[in-house]
Amino acid sequence: VRAKTAELRRALGDVQQSLDARLRAEEEKDAMRRQLANVQKLESIGRLAGAVAHDFNNVLQAILGYSELALGQVPEDHTLRSVIEEIQKSALRSSNLTRQLQAFARRQPMSPQPVDIKASIEGMSSLLCRLLGNDIRLEWVPEPGVGAVLLDPGQIDQVVVNLCINARDALAGSGTIRIEARNVRLSPAEAARIQEIAPGDFIQLTIRDNGPGIPAEIQDRIFDPFFTTKPSDKGTGLGLAIVYAIVRQNGGGIRVESEPGQGAAFHIFLPRCDGEPQADPLPDTLPSPGSHKTILLADDEESVLLTTRHMLEKLGYQVHPVVRPHEALAFLERQADEIDLLLTDVDMPGMSGPELARQMRRRQPDLRCLFMTGHAFDFLGEQAPELAACGCLPKPFTTQVLARHVNEALTKT
Ligand SMILES: Nc1ncnc2c1ncn2[C@@H]1O[C@H](COP(=O)(O)OP(=O)(O)OP(=O)(O)O)[C@@H](O)[C@H]1O
Ligand SMILES: [Mg+2]
Incomplete structure (x- = not known):
C-alpha cells in the first residue's frame, strides 16, 4: 500500500506539474494575445490619425489664413485684435497636437531644439486655464533661472496638457494644480532610480494635484497604452503612454509620487541643455x-x-x-x-x-x-x-x- 501511495503521489505531482506548465503557457498566450491586440489597436489609431489629421490640417490652414486676413483689416488699437490672435494661437496649438499624435502613432523622429521651459509654459497658460475651467486653481511656480531642454517644441505642450487634463479629471470639479519647474543635478544613484537615465543636469518639471491620488495597485500600469480607469467615452488610456514616449525619446525619465487621499505628483526629468532657446522665426x-x-x-x-x-x-x-x-x-x-x-x-x-x-x-x-x-x-x-x-x-x-x-x-x- 505504501509503495502504491508513493507511486500515486508521484503521479499526482507529475499531473500537477504539467497542469502548471499548461496554465503558464495559457497565461503567456493570453499576454501575447493582449499585446497583439494593443499593437493592432495602435496601428489602426495610426491610420485613423493620418486620415483625420490630413483633413484637419486643411481646416486649420483655413482658420489660420482667415484670421490673418481678418487681422490685416482690423485697426492696430482695436480690441478684436487680441481675440483674433487667440484664434490663431489656438489653431497653431491644435496643429501641434495633431503632429504629436501622428508622431506617436508613426514613431516619427521629431526635430528637437532648445526650448525655454518657462516661456513655453507661460505661452500655454491661457489654453490651460480654459481646459481646466473656473473651479480649478492653477499655480505656476518656476524657480528663477530655470534652464532650457532639448525637445520638439510641440512636445512640451503635449506633456503638460496631458498631465494637467489627468489632474483635472482626478480633481473632478475643484482643487488645485501646481506646476513647478526647477534645475536639478542627479547623482548616478538618483538617476538610476528614475528609469536608469544618465546622471547629470536636468530640468525637473512637476505637475501636482490635490485629488484622490493613484491607487497603489494600478501605479505600475498607468503608463501602459490603453490603460484607463475612465469610461470609454472619456479616456482612451493613451495620455500617459504618449507622455512616457516623449520623455523617454528625449533621454528623460518620470517619477510618480502618490499617497491615497494626498493627490498625485508627476515629476518629469528632462536633460538640461545650454544652447540658446530659439525665438520664433521673424x-x-x-x-x-x-x-x-x-x-x-x-x-x-x-x-x-x-x-x-x-x-x-x-x-x-x-x-x-x-x-x-x-x-x-x-x-x-x-x-x-x-x-x-x-x-x-x-x-x-x-x-x-x-x-x-x-x-x-x-x-x-x-x-x-x-x-x-x-x-x-x-x-x-x-x-x-x-x-x-x-x-x-x-x-x-x-x-x-x-x-x-x-x-x-x-x-x-
Ligand atoms: N493625477 C492623477 N490622479 C489620479 N489618477 C490618475 C492621475 N493621472 C492619471 N491617473 C490614472 O491613470 C490612468 C491612465 O491615464 P492616461 O492619461 O494614460 O489615460 P486616461 O486619462 O484615462 O485617458 P486619455 O488620457 O487617453 O484621455 C487614468 O485613467 C487614471 O486612472
Ligand atoms: Mg489622460
Missing part, C-alpha cells in the same frame, strides 16, 4: 518689394487656395491660383513667360501634386517646386524620389513660415 525673410516672382498655386481646397493666395500677394508675389491640377497644365500651355515656382498641394483629385510637378517639368525642366501637405510623414521620399530635393511645407502654416519656405525654394541652387 519675418526677416520677406521678399524685397521688387521681387515680383510668379507663383502657380494649386490646391483643391478653395479656402486654403484663397487664404494662401492672399498671404503670397501680401508678400509681394504674383499668384495664379488653380483649384484643379489640369488647370495648372492648361495655364502653362497658355503662358508665354515661365513661372518661377509651383506651390502645390499633394493630395488632389485627379492628379497628385508630385505628378503635376513631373508633368510641368516636362515643359519647364528647371521648374522650382514646393509641396504643401496635411500629412506628417515624408511622402516625397516614398512617392517621388526625384522630387525629394523639393521643399515640403506642412499645413497649417502662417505667413511667416510660408515666406521662409517660398524664399528658400526660390533661392535654392
Whole structure:
C-alpha cells in the first residue's frame, strides 16, 4: 500500500506539474494575445490619425489664413485684435497636437531644439486655464533661472496638457494644480532610480494635484497604452503612454509620487541643455518689394487656395491660383513667360501634386517646386524620389513660415 501511495503521489505531482506548465503557457498566450491586440489597436489609431489629421490640417490652414486676413483689416488699437490672435494661437496649438499624435502613432523622429521651459509654459497658460475651467486653481511656480531642454517644441505642450487634463479629471470639479519647474543635478544613484537615465543636469518639471491620488495597485500600469480607469467615452488610456514616449525619446525619465487621499505628483526629468532657446522665426525673410516672382498655386481646397493666395500677394508675389491640377497644365500651355515656382498641394483629385510637378517639368525642366501637405510623414521620399530635393511645407502654416519656405525654394541652387 505504501509503495502504491508513493507511486500515486508521484503521479499526482507529475499531473500537477504539467497542469502548471499548461496554465503558464495559457497565461503567456493570453499576454501575447493582449499585446497583439494593443499593437493592432495602435496601428489602426495610426491610420485613423493620418486620415483625420490630413483633413484637419486643411481646416486649420483655413482658420489660420482667415484670421490673418481678418487681422490685416482690423485697426492696430482695436480690441478684436487680441481675440483674433487667440484664434490663431489656438489653431497653431491644435496643429501641434495633431503632429504629436501622428508622431506617436508613426514613431516619427521629431526635430528637437532648445526650448525655454518657462516661456513655453507661460505661452500655454491661457489654453490651460480654459481646459481646466473656473473651479480649478492653477499655480505656476518656476524657480528663477530655470534652464532650457532639448525637445520638439510641440512636445512640451503635449506633456503638460496631458498631465494637467489627468489632474483635472482626478480633481473632478475643484482643487488645485501646481506646476513647478526647477534645475536639478542627479547623482548616478538618483538617476538610476528614475528609469536608469544618465546622471547629470536636468530640468525637473512637476505637475501636482490635490485629488484622490493613484491607487497603489494600478501605479505600475498607468503608463501602459490603453490603460484607463475612465469610461470609454472619456479616456482612451493613451495620455500617459504618449507622455512616457516623449520623455523617454528625449533621454528623460518620470517619477510618480502618490499617497491615497494626498493627490498625485508627476515629476518629469528632462536633460538640461545650454544652447540658446530659439525665438520664433521673424519675418526677416520677406521678399524685397521688387521681387515680383510668379507663383502657380494649386490646391483643391478653395479656402486654403484663397487664404494662401492672399498671404503670397501680401508678400509681394504674383499668384495664379488653380483649384484643379489640369488647370495648372492648361495655364502653362497658355503662358508665354515661365513661372518661377509651383506651390502645390499633394493630395488632389485627379492628379497628385508630385505628378503635376513631373508633368510641368516636362515643359519647364528647371521648374522650382514646393509641396504643401496635411500629412506628417515624408511622402516625397516614398512617392517621388526625384522630387525629394523639393521643399515640403506642412499645413497649417502662417505667413511667416510660408515666406521662409517660398524664399528658400526660390533661392535654392
Ligand atoms: N493625477 C492623477 N490622479 C489620479 N489618477 C490618475 C492621475 N493621472 C492619471 N491617473 C490614472 O491613470 C490612468 C491612465 O491615464 P492616461 O492619461 O494614460 O489615460 P486616461 O486619462 O484615462 O485617458 P486619455 O488620457 O487617453 O484621455 C487614468 O485613467 C487614471 O486612472
Ligand atoms: Mg489622460
